[in-house]
Amino acid sequence: MNPLIFTTILMTVLLGTMIVMTSSHWLMIWIGFEMNLLAIIPILMKKYNPRTMEASTKYFLTQATASMLLMMAIIINLMHSGQWTITKVFNPTASIIMTSALAMKLGLTPFHFWVPEVTQGISLTSGLILLTWQKLAPMSILYQISPSINLNILLTMAVLSILVGGWGGLNQTQLRKIMAYSSIAHMGWMTAVLVYNPTLTMLNMLIYIMMTLTMFMLFIHSSSTTTLSLSHTWNKTPLTTTLILITLLSMGGLPPLSGFMPKWMIIQELTKNSSIILPTLMAIMALLNLYFYMRLTYSTSLTMFPSTNNMKMKWQFETKRITLLPPLIVMSSLLLPLTPMLSILD
């Protein structure tokens, strides 16, 4: 793609999300979502083949539906409150419709079906933008309307997302689908604590984005999209196998890595609010996630042999330059001792 056009489109995506995050008028927020959606379609279709077209169409349809539902909720809110400012939503019906619309945009169960298919159909870099940047806008709206969200619906969606994200990823060998199911599960964790303490949602989002960025960067570096090709990285750069191990264990939420911090804080917040069975269930379902991460680490870093492998290896034309990989890796694995610093967020 022509670099100038690509820059313009990318800037439109950024601008769309910025408009969503910084507006106080509901219509501007809707406009921001639409800008974001329209501009990201060319980015999703960077390579022009039927698979990408299918993925982009699915993405467009689900997101457009969600935007329309959002518009309907905005209008109902306008009818009942007479104003367009973003505060809490004044009508329970509007609140439910808006929560569903934003859940569709985020990929929460039961609206999660598009995430694996869309992520699989697009290139790794586009998948990176899809799973990290695109989550920021809906999450910011959820943050702003959090006082008026129906707790039952949100918690049901959250717990079902953690379950689906864990269970669905068990039968996958394609890395992009694994990252998609991981995203569904993490979104579930984030929305579970939204009503109790939205700051922790933001913390979880931050650490999730760092870990997902790291994972995708490592995948792009070894240009691998399947478990099989990821298992060849010990041939090219043995150090990345160790880094993949550390990052995957961090995503699974194992102490002492930083992926444990959001889970710990969320469990603490939920327990303080006298729900004990819920965080226990969530934590145990996160073990399903850990299982398929462990499977990835087994094939990648924990079973290398000092022997030549007789499988086809991909030819690498050039060494891909990855920006910011060392700081990302450090931040996605070593942040746990900094947990007392979270008190500055209050």
Next chain:
Amino acid sequence: MLKIIIPTIMLMPLTWLSKKNMIWINTTTYSLLISLISLSLLNQPSNNSLNFSLMFFSDPLSAPLLVLTTWLLPLMLMASQHHLSKEPLIRKKLYITMLTMLQTFLIMTFTATELISFYILFEATLVPTLIIITRWGNQTERLNAGLYFLFYTLMGSLPLLVALISIQNLTGSLNFLLIQYWNQALPDSWSNIFLWLACMMAFMVKMPLYGLHLWLPKAHVEAPIAGSMVLAAILLKLGGYGMLRITTMLNPQTSFMAYPFLMLSLWGMIMTSSICLRQTDLKSLIAYSSVSHMALVIVAVLIQTPWSYMGATALMIAHGLTSSMLFCLANSNYERTHSRTMILARGLQTLLPLMAAWWLLASLTNLALPPSINLIGELFVVMSSFSWSNITIILMGANITITALYSLYMLITTQRGKYTHHINNIKPSFTRENALMALHMTPLLLLSLNPKIILGFTY
């Protein structure tokens, strides 16, 4: 406490910056020096704990376990030299780094005051152990073993996290030093029963309790020698240590909640000892023997009398040294015949008489011969369980008999009788191996002269 933790962390740069012919020498020497530092903690003048800071403390329960941990690192390094000799230098350094990381986490776990910090470090010990088992084990079953190990422990410990946080909400602080003093009885309710279960299950899985012990034979058998040593000697004791710490907060539910686990442990110790009599795999025999000994510790901790606590602590230290020594002996067999089957390497006394002497001493301490500290531990546990209920003497007596049976079975099969003719060209014992056995045996024998230091905080 930093005087132990910082040198242990510094062992990692020491490994990476050492020259090729000095890595084993440097790390073994410095870890021996660190273990000398930890010996000073054994001098506890009063029954109170030695508080080093708000975050670390050591009391008569954690000091012997800490000394055992730091003593074991040089032994692990000495034991690993042979099977790593053919690996490239970076992989050797990685292995030593994993062992050092594990050691750091273990030291911090045994001395943590805040229970959530204890939990985080308890979980953190899983990661290096998993990497050691899966990456450096020798058979394909090691993958399954790593998964079983990780997931059994995590399933047990996630409810523990929730329980600890809810206790913190109730009582305001989880600092162990404070909890000792403002202990109140837990009110009687269904949710407190689940709280009791949530707190204890993590340690039950780690010990392991008889019904949840499936991970242990897999993990012990598939791990390389240093992994087996640290698993048997220290990681099982983490469960016992945690149980001893957390039962102080869990009264009065323990009086009735403990019954199912007592039954499982009492029956389980006989079952696992009996399985040992039918094992063909030498490491598997030692692994099941570990389950049996740890079942005694569970019984002792759940009875909650002063003598049983003394027995539990003594038994933990004694079993740590004995079990680790048995694994080293089994490994010396494995390195020569590359098989763990017992009957493949028989009659070793004729070929390696000095090693037979170490086999004899190890088997005698395993069956708790007087005056070793194994006997002191087992005797205290038997006495306290008899006072708890007279009938348990039948089971305990049966267990001691069967333990003697399988220990002697192991000794006689490997050492006595006519040697098999395919092992007549094995290498003689290395000085390193003899030194390893001596370093295991000497503390064990010396402690029988003054067992007071390992009898814990109820002495």
